[in-house]
Amino acid sequence: MITGQTASMEDYLEAIAKLAEEDPEVRVTVISKRLGVKKPSVTAALHKLSEEGLVEHPRYGCVQLTQEGRRIATDVIRRHEVLFRFLSEILGLTSDIAQEDACKVEHSLSPNSLERLSKFVEFVLTSPRGEPSCLKGFNHYLEHGERGKQLPAYHSKDES
Amino acid sequence: MITGQTASMEDYLEAIAKLAEEDPEVRVTVISKRLGVKKPSVTAALHKLSEEGLVEHPRYGCVQLTQEGRRIATDVIRRHEVLFRFLSEILGLTSDIAQEDACKVEHSLSPNSLERLSKFVEFVLTSPRGEPSCLKGFNHYLEHGERGKQLPAYHSKDES
DNA sequence: TATAATTGTTAGGCATAGCTAACAATTATA
């Protein structure tokens, strides 16, 4: 997809990286459970990733990411995190939905859009004081169906 | 995907609907050109969609959406539009990139997230006066790399 | 340590969705 891997292979790399954080002994079975696929599917995927030099996987042994595999996994995880924060903290979706959707969208957003979204999330959430102003307005809008009347109106100092 | 169709079939339905807007005589060749696939791929897809009652396609004839096909196409187009507006008007990405990414993401965003995103776009872009305040701040942030100092700070009337 | 349980692999099948090459139908034109 964006990393040169298919969405499916990105999922495997991401899963392996996340599982390794909890227990470095990453086995076929846990990958299978995490991704909701059967073990033979995992074996097949690992073969492919192994051929491409993205994982090491001795027969009947534990799975490890190579440097390149880790690089890609890290990239996918970053995408996931940016999307998750946007969906949960800005749009205010539940953690479950945000996770699910981040998992799907993380494979298709271009680097350009991802970077912009990242900056946007950072901007909206790092408010100088307390809850970000823009979000407060949006939450009011969500709850009451209409825009809360705002005092003076927001002006930045250097406005034209 | 979300509509019960694969991403690929959603693409065909969307393309057919959009092409029909310009010329109701939708032929295999124009679909093929629009989607960047070869004609036999289009024929195969139309067979499938036809079996599912989503298009009508007499041999060597023009393609038409059925009611159900149109319903799905309309849904996909709506997703596309919401995403496109978010990417272009809020994140400020170029039209090209926004189109491309909307095309990819439109298949994977859950209805829940889509509705929230839609409300968010509406909220941010329908500012009571001129350029939406939140966006102004973000654009400054993008250009200068730091937040513009804001006067009084935004307060909604009904704040706790 | 022999047996049972677990874990991993292989083989073979299926659906999706693209492709090329060859052919058939349709439409345009000489």
Add this chain to the structure above:
DNA sequence: TATAATTGTTAGCTATGCCTAACAATTATA
């Protein structure tokens, strides 16, 4: 109207990626 150009279809191949059934290796336990 016969021929050429275009358009559409079929057949057959490929790759991805999932599945089940059967088997093999490993690990745990009686």
